[in-house]
Amino acid sequence: LAKTTQPISMDSYEGQEVNITCSHNNIATNDYITWYQQFPSQGPRFIIQGYKTKVTNEVASLFIPADRKSSTLSLPRVSLSDTAVYYCLVPYTGGFKTIFGAGTRLFVKA
Amino acid sequence: EAQVTQNPRYLITVTGKKLTVTCSQNMNHEYMSWYRQDPGLGLRQIYYSMNVEVTDKGDVPEGYKVSRKEKRNFPLILESPSPNQTSLYFCASSFSSREGYEQYFGPGTRLTVT
Numbered sequence: 001l002a003k004t005t006q007p008i009s010m011d012s013y014e015g016q017e018v019n020i021t022c023s024h025n026n027i028a029t030n031d032y033i034t035w036y037q038q039f040p041s042q043g044p045r046f047i048i049q050g051y052k053t054k055v056t057n058e059v060a061s062l063f064i065p066a067d068r069k070s071s072t073l074s075l076p077r078v079s080l081s082d083t084a085v086y087y088c089l090v091p092y093t094g095g096f097k098t099i100f101g102a103g104t105r106l107f108v109k110a
Numbered sequence: 111e112a113q114v115t116q117n118p119r120y121l122i123t124v125t126g127k128k129l130t131v132t133c134s135q136n137m138n139h140e141y142m143s144w145y146r147q148d149p150g151l152g153l154r155q156i157y158y159s160m161n162v163e164v165t166d167k168g169d170v171p172e173g174y175k176v177s178r179k180e181k182r183n184f185p186l187i188l189e190s191p192s193p194n195q196t197s198l199y200f201c202a203s204s205f206s207s208r209e210g211y212e213q214y215f216g217p218g219t220r221l222t223v224t
Contacts, residue, residue, distance in 0.1 A: 034212060041198065041218065041220075042218065043114075043186025043200045043202070043218055044153070044200075046212045046214070091151070096158065096160060096166065097158065097166075097168055097169065098145075098155050098158065099155065100155075101143075
């Protein structure tokens with residue numbers, strides 16, 4: 001079972017860079033790491049996905065070390081609207097289920 | 111526009127009255143899922159489907175049924191709803207359950223069973 005572990009919550013201020021780290025010690029060789037963002041009462045929204053090293057898009061960057069046992073989502077210069085829950089996902093190694101962890105609740109203050 | 115739609119968005123019903131929540135996607139995705147989200151419990155997968163006529167249980171399947179007769183549709187059926195099925199439900203779809211693992215979520219259905 002590929003389980004992920006993230007901090008339960010984080011606080012930040014507007015304009016700061018936020019880094020959320022996820023550990024996934026049992027990730028399988030071919031599996032990607034995917035991050036989602038969820039606002040209250042809305043479905044999760046895809047942010048970024050990666051396999052190794054670094055991936056960057058217009059929203060975030062994802063850093064994955066060589067051993068792939070962890071990954072770090074980096075949100076540059078957060079704003080109040082980035083207040084949300086962020087989930088790190090890896091595929092379920094025992095089959096084709098999807099298992100969301102508890103996520104990280106990010107609270108951005110003015 | 112690529113999207114996942116769910117209907118209804120809000121539903122209040124009584125115990126034991128059968129109901130169906132529809133889910134449809136227009137992206138030709140193979141993988142579709144249903145989740146429920148409850149305060150303090152996060153998102154939990156109810157059922158998923160790898161393709162037409164292929165479905166399997168997620169973590170919390172009791173009290174639910176699904177079917178996948180067409181690729182685009184994946185309805186969730188509650189044969190005899192109970193109050194503990196009051197929840198926020200999300201449907202999602204993706205090309206695959208593994209590589210290219212990006213799931214697209216619907217807007218959610220808030221169900222209240224009295």
